[in-house]
Amino acid sequence: MSSGNLVERFKYIKTLDEDLLEKKIVLLGSIDGENAILTLEKTFFNNITGDNNSNSNITSDIHNYLSEINTIANNDVYTWGTSLSKQDLKVNPGCKFNLIYPATEIHIRKYENSVLHMIKETPEAYNKIVKPYIKTMKGDRIQWVKNILFNGAESDRILFKNNDYIILPDMKWDGKNINSLYCCCIVYDELISSIRDLNKSKINYLEKIRDSILIELPKIYKKFNLKSSNLRLYVHYQPSYYHFHIHVVNVNFLGLANSMISGKAILLDDIIDNLRCMEDSRGYSQKVITYQLKETHKLWELGLKDYVQ
Structure with missing residues (x-):
């Protein structure tokens, strides 16, 4: 279907x-x-150009692209209004x-x-509330992840894979505009559910994955002159699903807004550096983590509302 x-x-x-x-x-x-x-x-408007690196089609065809132009007002050199734009399912949906x-x-x-609150999650809160919740979110709830990793699902969308991870375009990206590039790196290690499972023993593992992504993605999108310095790598806490994954976004793309703000996203480089500086070998399992949480999130009901900052 x-x-x-x-x-x-x-x-x-x-x-x-x-x-x-x-x-x-x-x-x-x-x-x-x-x-x-x-x-x-x-x-995005990039589709009307036919070329992500040129606006030649815009300058030559703008009169064909816009129709029924309605001017709202004008003042000195400024004019603003509304119009209809030409639509095409394949070229300009x-x-x-x-x-x-x-x-x-x-x-x-x-x-x-929903209303957001800043939560100060202590190690005790993690062990008492979050860890048991994570167990309920495994199994069938992340079967789609296992399908990608082990059962060949979405194989035609995979950009790169090795023994450590697989990377593919996120469903939020149209796969065309390099300026809004958004990919997801899913690791094969099923024992890592979130950053809470990271400790010093994972430093080399994370560095290896980071370095590989920064090498391979620019190769894949070489025609767009994508550089490693154009990529922002980060992790969410709480994540949307409890199998460790890394978000990879073009640093020039700010349209994800709430997805990339402090209290939601943690840069992968910062995670690695934090692990290196942590005296406790148990890593993030012993750290107080402050982050945003919706009142509609199940964890709020389960007791994290008592840990409001």
Whole structure:
């Protein structure tokens, strides 16, 4: 069954979230009686150029690209207004969609807009609340990750793999605009669920993965003149799923907003350096970690609300 057929059967229930900065809306609906989450996001303008490194097509075809121009106002040298833009599914689509179906309650909690709080998670809070929760989020809940690593799922999208990790475009990236590059590196080590499982023994492992990514991705996107210094590597805590993975983003792309802010993202280089400086060999399992958490997150209900900063 194609994704197009699923989207066409989507029946709207309510809006979970809207982001004016990212020009994105997240909708809760149903498909054949089961919950579904549909995310719609405006695409970039690079597609009208036909070339990520040139704007020649814009300058020559702008009169064909914009239509029904409506001027709102003008003042001296400034004019602003609205218009329609020419759409084409292959060259210049109007928006990108992501669909989660069937969507679980956990999915809904993740995407629903909610009040954020800064949590000061102590080692005791981790062992008492978070660690037991992580165990409930393994198994079938991350089967899709195992499918990618071991069962050949999404094999046509894999950019590079070795014995340590596999890297592929994130579902949030259209795979075309190098300025918005967003890839995900998933490690093969199933014993690492989050940064809490990292200690001094993992320093060489993390450095090896980091160095490999910084070498291989610029090779893959050599035609776009991508350099290692253009890449931002970071990890989330709490992560979306509990199998260790690294986010790899073009440093020039700021459109991910909340995904990259302090209290959510931790630079991989900082993690490595912190491990090197930690006197306790148990590493991040013994560190107080301060981060943002939604009131709708299950961990809030389980007791982390008592650790508000």
